[in-house]
Every structure is written in structure tokens, then in C-alpha cells.
Amino acid sequence: MMKQQTFLKLILLITGVSILLPIAVLLLWSVTGRWPWPNLLPESYTLRTLQELFFGSAKLPDLLLSSITLAAIVAFLATVVGILTARATEFYDFKGKSFVRIGSFLPLLVPGTVFAMGIQITLIRLGLSDTLVGVVIVHLIAAVPYCITIMTDVTRAVGQRMEEQAMVLGAGPFTAFFQVTLPALLPGILSSMSMGFILSYSQYFSTLLIGGGRVKTLALVLVPYIQSGDRALSAVYSVVFVGSALLIFFLFEALIHHLERGEETR
Amino acid sequence: MKRSYTPYLLLLPFFVIMALILVSIWNVLLQSLGYIPAFGLTTLTLDYYKAVFQQEEFLSALEVSLRIALQSALLATMLGVLLCYALVKRGHSKGELLYLVRLPILMPHAVVAVFVISLFSQTGLFARIAYMLGFIIDFNQFPALLYTENYGAAIAAYLWKEIPFVAYFVLALMSSISSTLGEAAENLGASPWRSFFQITLPLSLPAALKAFLIIFIFAFGGYELPFLLGTTVPKALPVQAYMAYTSPELRDRPYAMAMNGVILFLSLAMALLYALLTRKLLKQTGGRE
Amino acid sequence: MMKKWLALLLAGIMSLSGCSASKQSIDPQNASWDEIVEAAKGSTVTFYGWGGDENRNNWLNTTVAEQVKDKYDITLEVVGMDINDILAKLSGEKQANATKGSIDMIWINGENFYSAKENGLLYGPFTDKLPNMENYIDLDDPETLNDFCMPIDGYEAPYAKAQMVLFNDSAVTPETPANAAEFMEFCKKYEGKVTYPALPDFTGSAFVRNIIYDLCGWEQFQTMEADYDTVKTAIEPALDYLRQLNPYLWNQGKSFPESSTKVDAMFADGEVVMNMSYSPFSVATGIDQGIYTDTTRTFVFDNGTIGNTNYMAIAYDAPNKAGAMVVINEIISADIQLTQYAQLKELPVVATDKLSADEKAAFGAVDLGQGVLSQAELLAHRLPEMPASLVPIIEEIWLNEVVGK
16 A cells, blocks of 8 residues: 555645646647647747737726736725624624624525626616626625634734723724734734635626626626637737736735744844 | 624624625615616516526526536536545645645635636637647647537536535544544555445535535636636526626616526525435444444 | 725725716707707716627727727627627616616617617617718618618617628638538538538528528528418428438537637637538638638628618617717717727628718728638629518528428
8 A cells, every 4th residue: 555645645745646636738739829639739929919918909907907906805805794794703693693794695605697697686786786886795705704813813813902902001992903903813814805805806607796786896898708719829828817816816925924924033 | 701792792793794785685676676766666476587587598598507507516426536536645735736626715716717628628728739739730620618508517517616625624633533543444455446445435525515515506606717717608507697787778777686686596595405414424433323 | 094095995986986977868759960069078978788799899899999089989899799698788777667777878789779668668769860971871761761671760770780691711622612502512511521500590590591491592581471380381492401411410410519708718729610600701810810720701692692681779768868879979970880890890880872982992992801701792793681570480490491301
């Protein structure tokens, strides 16, 4: 029988290859002209895709800007909801607390497609269909349960004692929160924001239905190219999509790292 | 100091979110019962539910979605727990490898669809490799996974994303169990596999179950992957529901909403089952201690 | 502090989602063309349609958008969306009793046009208001009057013409089958390397109708009753033919690729040796992009291939109907149709005998690229579509009687 350590090593190796291989193939496809069967590598390469990307109809800078702005707003608001909700459930006793705990999982139990089809009519009536606000609302539903979970964990870990001490020393409740608790929560806030950002960034269905094509995101441009079978263009848009998401994600990670290290040396 | 209304004030934004979800559910249920005054439909009836359960397309879509959800959630949970164990035991619960494992979690589903198309189609990279190695002499011999009734490509896509998700989700719990109880068992002479199956795995089960539930509901209600990688007949249930929803025949809308109602009921039923199961599990482990 | 942030954020949101309201207050039905153009000035028009064609997206966003900006000060906003999603949006708005929607113009045809019109999702009639209908379009052309044999009644204006073509690579296959019988021989010679998209794929469905036309004639279908048994009897020779064809096809005709895009990819990869398209000049584009080899060439059956027209319509609750009419009027001009012909390689909808000598020369001078047939040759081999109601019936019969048989 194979030694356990060898077996586990093999699993990690397979995992690594399975994760990296499609990404490598994606990069290759993004500049492929023809790739006839059964060649293992493309027969010809092309810059058509890059041309379309930078000089084409999609106006890449606008597209990136609107996707990123949308995701940033969602990340910010979802995290605010997370902070406030976590504060309420961690620091206070009140009627209906268990309802809130269960309720915060509700968005995970209602599939995004069902929610979007159900809420569309209400948003049309409120005049929020085809607007950024409408899309922010539907994205928030997807992001909030994760942000609440993250913020609850962090809030519990940080606790309330420091804030209470500051108030004993004469600080007002807002000053105490902003000057004492918020900095301590910061790593958690950043990871909650990065989670909210990624979730909003990847949404397709709800953006399509509620945004009505007026709120433009990378996902909305990418999907038609996948449908039409243009593999090179799908690949190049995927590269931009993933590249920008990862860039922002690792930016957050670096910040969190920085903060945590600062904490340790203090 | 702590005024009684403060928590409610803090929860205000949360309540707004809740209200939106409840309004949406209300809209779905009301319309599925045939109440849409704008189209001249004003009588509440269960007929639309009865009707969809007689549609062959709906039944096969329901079957497809349940199958995708069950297969991908089961496989992802099992393989994800194994991957998690590998990470823990090889000392990778922190560091570069973990970043690599988190990568698929961050990938949008549409991009994963592109991956699967380029690898798993009959002229994709895997078919080409199989050809080079002499396993097949023609691409027709490579199993058709894309755009077919087996929805193999969609399941593969979910697995690619969800196995790392499960591993990451279970990681914190398992690494604390493994470093304490698991190693204690090994020190007392248990073989590594025995310690895994008898100590680490059962104690990690609550997190694994929760991951299973999340994946199941997500895959069951998922749209993008079956839409981009699936076939015309049968469709996945959310795709079928959206097709009915987009029908220009306005009086078809209650059928769409009845399908959404079924998705909703089954998702909530799954969650209930989960809640019962964890309660039982907690009692069992509690009893043993 | 928190409040200040929120206020700032809210202001940001407001500015981002700022409405593109038009100042229009006229009723285009009772207005003169000049009044319509005046009302449209400075407004924004949204054009919703399928977004999977990068060339068309580019053309709309540059050539067309710039021209309507220069001439009428209209901002054209192109939104890529599937027709089903567009119609769902419209019916959602109808359900909410919205009087002002978000969609102005729609790219549409056939079955979708029919049901949208039936359900009151379209605005009209409006084409009688457009001066360029008279100036450039053949008003008696059946394709101006009917869409898939259904009366248009002024609810849509032509956009571009499509026609079914076949193509293969002369370096791989020297033959170009000129009718159904020769096509059978071709499939026998290249056994397992020919296929067509599974119905109800748009292209696959058109190909099967083309085979039916070739074997059963096209005239009888124009007035045929939409009844399963009637249609089945009429197309029996074609069904026989397709069943005999099956053993020589890809996967022995047990299954067919799900979509034309999949067949496109299979052809580009060399998995099949013949392909078909509803865009008559797609080979030139493919060669240009390096997806197809230089030796790829287009052909049609001697008896002709099916052609249809796609159209532009206006949403019932379009916020800017006047603007939409101005843009549609501009798109059916010789100018824009010429750029569509030259840049997108799409058949123009303008009538040749209504063009000036200069305009005729300009159309004649367009370089269509490699591997395609001329416009004249295509139009000489153009057959009319069947009534839309027959199409789903044929698709159902094909599923029952042909696939895997």
C-alpha cells in the first residue's frame, strides 16, 4: 500500500496541475488564430484579439471602470451591513436575535436566479430597473451573508473591552468606535470587502436581468462571445476578467498582510 | 448605556436586505399561484404547479438539476475533504500553495466555462492528448461531455471550483483537530489512515456537511454553467424557468414562477434536512464526550 | 462622519446612474418628419440586439454612432442582449405597467417579431414616417411586406439580408455539390466528416429547409397550412433523403452538434470538411481573421438557397421613439448600408434601382474579400423563407423522423 505521505503529495501535485493547466491554455487561446485537430499547440497566432480588446467596441477602460466601481460599491455596502449586524448580534441581547442569525443565511438558500426573477417586477415599479442602484441591490444579496459571517468572526475576536475602556476615559461612543474598534477590525473589514468585491465582480444573471444591459460589466460582454463560439475572444476577455479580479484580490491580501505584520511588531 | 433600541438601529440595513428577499419570495409565490392582475390573471390556483409537473420538459429539467447538484456536491465534498487533509498533513495550511488552491474560488463561472470548453470538448486539449498517446484514433471516440444530456462539462466545471472551496472551508476546523486529536491518536499508535477515518474525518464532518449544503443549493439553482455548457433538451431547471420567464407569451409567466417555486421549496427543504442532520450529529458527538 | 460618507456615496451613485432622458414630448404619429428630427436632436437612443458579433458591435459603435452624432446630434447606445432577454424585459415592463421603458430600438425578426407584435410589445406602425423607406427600399418586395410570410404592417424596417451558403476548403475537398444528390455523393466520399447543426439550431433548421426546397420545390410551402400531417406528407421525399444520408454523416447521424457555433469550431479544427452559414460572406471574414484557410470558398445549390431579412423595430414603451425613428431611417440609407456591406460583409437591403449612379458604383467597388460569391450571384440564387409557423413543425418532424433513424 502506498505510504500516506506519498499519496497526499500526489494529491497536491494533481491539484496544482489541474488549477494551473486551464489558466495556461486560456493564455494560449487568447492569441490563437488556428488550432486544428490534433495539434497540441496552435498552428498560427494572431493579434486580432488584442486589437479588439484595446481598439474594439467594448471600450475596455470604461468597461473595467464600471465593473470595478460597481463591485467596490457592493463591497463597501455589504461590509457596512456586516459590521453593523455583527455588532448587534455580538454585543447586544435583544428579542429576535436567533431570527437574525438564521436570517443571515437566507440569501444563501434562495438561488440567485429565483431572487432576481422575483424582485424584477418590484424594481421596475420603483424605477430601479436598468440602474446602478438596482444592480447594487441584487449584488448585495449575494455578498451580504459572506460579509456578515466574516465580520461576526472578527467582531467576536476583537471584543468590546477596549471600546468600553475608551468610553470610561471620556470618549463618545462614535469616537470610541471609529478610533479604537474600527482599526482593530480593519484586517477583517478588508477581507470582507475583498469577498464582496469578487462576488459582485462575478455576477452574470442578476446583472443581465436587473441591469438590462445598461449597467455594463465584463461578465456581460464575455458571455455572448462564449455563446457565439469565438474561443479566442472568449479567452482574451477571460484573461482580462481574471487578471483584474486577481490584481485587486491580491492588493487586498497584501494590505491585510501589512496590517497584521504591523500589529505583531507593535 | 445600552439602550434597548440600539441593536435594532444597527440591524436596520440588515432588515432592508431581509425585506427585499421576502418581497422577492412573495412575488414568486403569488405569481406562481396565478395572480398577475396586469395580465388579467386574478384567481389564486395551484393549476400552474399541477401543469408543470405534467410537462415532460420540466420533469427532465428537474432531474438534470438534481443530478448536477447531487453529483457535483458529493464529489466536491469528498475530494475537497481529501485535499484539505493533504494540505493539513503536508503543512500547507498557510503559504503559497494555499493561494493557488484559493484561485478557483475567485474565478467567475463564465471563465470556468471557457476553461472547460478548451479542455473537455471533443477536439479539446484532453482529446488531443489522448490522441497523441494513442488511446483514441479519432476525436469521436473521446466522450462527449459538452452540450450533451450527461452535463459532464457543467459538473466538471463545478468540481474545478468547488473542490478547492470545500478544502478551504473545512481547513480551519480540520487543521485544529488534526494537530491535536489526530496527532495524539497517531502517537498512541494508530495508523495515519485510521486516525484520519476515525478521528479527523468524523470531527470535521459538520463543516463538510455545511459545505455540501452550500454547493448543492448553488449548483441546483445555478444558471451560467448549464446555460453555457448544456444541451437544448433537457435544460437545467433554472435555465428552463428563465426560458419560460422570457417567453413573449405573457400568460406563460405563472409557469415560470411555478418552476421557481419548486426550486425554492427544494432548496429550503435541503436546508431543513441539513439543520435536522447537524442537530442529530451534535447530539451524537455530544453524547460520546 | 459616517453620514458624510454615505451622502458622498449616494451622490456618486446618482451621478453614475444618471438618466439619459430625452426632452421629447411630441407624438411621432402626428408629427412631420422635420418635427421628429428636431425632437430627436440631442437625445440618446438605445439599440438592443444580439452582442456576440464583434464586427457588428464595432461597426455600430463607430460608423453608425458617429454618423448619427454628426448629422442629428443623437447619441447611440448599443446594448448587447439576446432577443429572448429583450422580450422578457419588455414583458416585465408591461407587467409593471411601465409607460417609459429603457429600450428604444430592437434587432428582431421571424417568430420573435410575430409574438412581440401579437403581445403588444412593439410600437407602430412607423415605417411610413421614414423618408428613406421611399428613397431606398423596394416597397413591393415581399421581404419588405412580410417577415417569414407574416405581414409586417409597418412595425419593422429592414436592417440586413442574410442568405444560406455552404463552404469548404478546396485544398481538402475539390468538389462543390450543386444539389441534394451531389451532396449525398459528397458525404459518401468524405464519410463521417460532414454534419449539420441539430435542429432547432437556426442554421441547421435553415439547411434542412433548403434540402426540402431542393427535393420538393419551394412554392407549395408559401401557403401551406401549419398542420403536422400536411407538412409531413409534403416533405416525405426529403425525410427519406435525410435518413439515407445519416450513415455517412459525422457520428453516423446518431447525433448532431448542438449549435452552428460548434460546427464552426469543428470545421476550423478540421473535424468536418464542410460547413454552412446564414451569413453569406462569413468565409471572407473567417479567412481575414485567420480562422479559416485561404483556400476556403463559398458555394450555393444551383436551385438556390433560402434568404431572409432581419429587421429593426421600436419598443412599445420606448422612451425616445422619435430618436429611434431617426436612427432607423439613417441605417436604411445607402450610406450606412454601404458601410455595412463593406465592413460587415452583409447583404444590403437597399433596392439597386433606387440608387444613384455614384451609389451603384460605390457598392460595385466594395472588395468582399476571398472565397465568397458576388452579391448578384447570391441574389440570383435566393429563395424565400417559409411561413414562420411551419418552421417549428419541421423541427419537430426532424426530431421524430430523421435523427438517429
